[in-house]
Amino acid sequence: MSKREGEGSSRKNTDAAQDRDVSANPSSPIFAAFKIFQQELDTRHDKYERLVKISRDVTIESKRTIFLLHRVTSVPDVEEILNEADVKLDGVRQKIGLIAEELRGEDIHQFHRAFTPGIQEYVEAVSFLHYIRHRSLISLEEINARLVFMRAEKGSSEVLPAGAQVLTFHVTPSDYLLGVADLTGELMRMCISSVGNGDIDTPFQLSQFLRQIHDGFSYIGNTGPYEVSKKLHTLRQSLGKVEDACYTLKVRGSEIPKHMLADVFTSRSTLIDPEEGVV
Amino acid sequence: MSVTEMFSYIQGFLSADQDVREDIRKVVQTLEQTAREILTVLQSVHQPSGFKEIPVKCAKVRELFCTVRTQIADLKTKFPVEQYYRFHEHWRFVLQRLVFLAAFVVYLESETLVTREEVAQILGIEVVREKGFHLDVEDYLAGVLIMASELSRLAVNSVTAGDYSRPLRISNFINELDSGFRLLNLKNDPLRKRYDGLKYDVKKIEEVVYDLSIRGLAKEQESGVEK
Numbered sequence: 405m406s407k408r409e410g411e412g413s414s415r416k417n418t419d420a421a422q423d424r425d426v427s428a429n430p431s432s433p434i435f436a437a438f439k440i441f442q443q444e445l446d447t448r449h450d451k452y453e454r455l456v457k458i459s460r461d462v463t464i465e466s467k468r469t470i471f472l473l474h475r476v477t478s479v480p481d482v483e484e485i486l487n488e489a490d491v492k493l494d495g496v497r498q499k500i501g502l503i504a505e506e507l508r509g510e511d512i513h514q515f516h517r518a519f520t521p522g523i524q525e526y527v528e529a530v531s532f533l534h535y536i537r538h539r540s541l542i543s544l545e546e547i548n549a550r551l552v553f554m555r556a557e558k559g560s561s562e563v564l565p566a567g568a569q570v571l572t573f574h575v576t577p578s579d580y581l582l583g584v585a586d587l588t589g590e591l592m593r594m595c596i597s598s599v600g601n602g603d604i605d606t607p608f609q610l611s612q613f614l615r616q617i618h619d620g621f622s623y624i625g626n627t628g629p630y631e632v633s634k635k636l637h638t639l640r641q642s643l644g645k646v647e648d649a650c651y652t653l654k655v656r657g658s659e660i661p662k663h664m665l666a667d668v669f670t671s672r673s674t675l676i677d678p679e680e681g682v683v
Numbered sequence: 684m685s686v687t688e689m690f691s692y693i694q695g696f697l698s699a700d701q702d703v704r705e706d707i708r709k710v711v712q713t714l715e716q717t718a719r720e721i722l723t724v725l726q727s728v729h730q731p732s733g734f735k736e737i738p739v740k741c742a743k744v745r746e747l748f749c750t751v752r753t754q755i756a757d758l759k760t761k762f763p764v765e766q767y768y769r770f771h772e773h774w775r776f777v778l779q780r781l782v783f784l785a786a787f788v789v790y791l792e793s794e795t796l797v798t799r800e801e802v803a804q805i806l807g808i809e810v811v812r813e814k815g816f817h818l819d820v821e822d823y824l825a826g827v828l829i830m831a832s833e834l835s836r837l838a839v840n841s842v843t844a845g846d847y848s849r850p851l852r853i854s855n856f857i858n859e860l861d862s863g864f865r866l867l868n869l870k871n872d873p874l875r876k877r878y879d880g881l882k883y884d885v886k887k888i889e890e891v892v893y894d895l896s897i898r899g900l901a902k903e904q905e906s907g908v909e910k
Contacts, residue, residue, distance in 0.1 A: 433796070433798075438863035445820065445869070511767055511768045513766060516769075544689070578697075613686070627698055
């Protein structure tokens, strides 16, 4: 023990600092100030974590909806699947309602990084459903219009029935853009699988729609956020695959009997599949 | 709404966003210029002759902070106040520098830690988000950490200049700061990274204090004898 103490006063100083730490003078202004900072930072981090968690749930549910929607090409009753997807998306919207509640009175951009992946996935799912139903691109306003939530004011809900608070969640244009970029990957998959099922019209509709989206992204170019230019590359690939499929349909469709077309494309799509990890 | 219409709507939004960023960048540049001027004035306290002129330097710096206030007031007009965090990255760096400079001046004047309220007052901004352009708590803490490393340098230079009591006072101050920071639960973010550097500042100052005390220099100063 005595040897350790003799190791030098620099060592002693740190020990002393630690001692002071334990019995840190609670009345010192610095201590008091940092206590407040501690609380403030902890609240902020907690909120952030909660948002990340909700965002994960939103992502998972949206992904499941997309998988469900991919079945429309092989099922006779399309409407049934679409309704099921609607129900699922309602659940997702409830979760986004939780995000909106967390963000009540906060600056949405402060926590944006916590929930942007979930929101993008939601945009993807919702626009996919919209495309299957209406064969058009859902607009940002339409998405935002559905993200309006009614919340009873805490405690005073009985007193003021009309005072129920309206909470809105706004998808930012960049999130919308990134979600739509992801949508193109899903459309490509839908195109390939619909050919597999002998559907000849859908690929042509899809290639036209994809081309419009591609033109739109080229128009935005590099003025958008950084991620957009990355996704533009994948978008080009998807478009290429769909255009190739249409080309093959046109050229060989007249030669090959209808019942064999499916075989031609199922072998094609397995060729394409390995690259899909990029999307 | 057709696809083309939708994309041109988004494009309009994006270019408006870029214009705002451009404006902010211009103002932030002038702010950075002023911050550098202030830093230059304060750097001279490390000179042996500078120690006697600390009050003069501080007065000069206080004047320069008037310019900072008008520049920040200009910055406030460049974007809607509720979108503070959307553009936060643009002024985060310079704001941390300014906090450091304000904290350093206040330390030189009164040897106390500047409070967040004081910094906000010096910079002409708010403390709480609800009231407008404010000082984020993380930026404040980052600025304080920059000051800690500046003080460890000051401790070394004050010994060179023959001021043997200052390192002891700095040591006490930094230790208190260190225990304050130990109260915080920091995430793995830039602030945490900067805080990890604090222990080296603490160590450096302790070494200075150690050197002084084994030579009895610290005590000599107290009794007013100098050799």
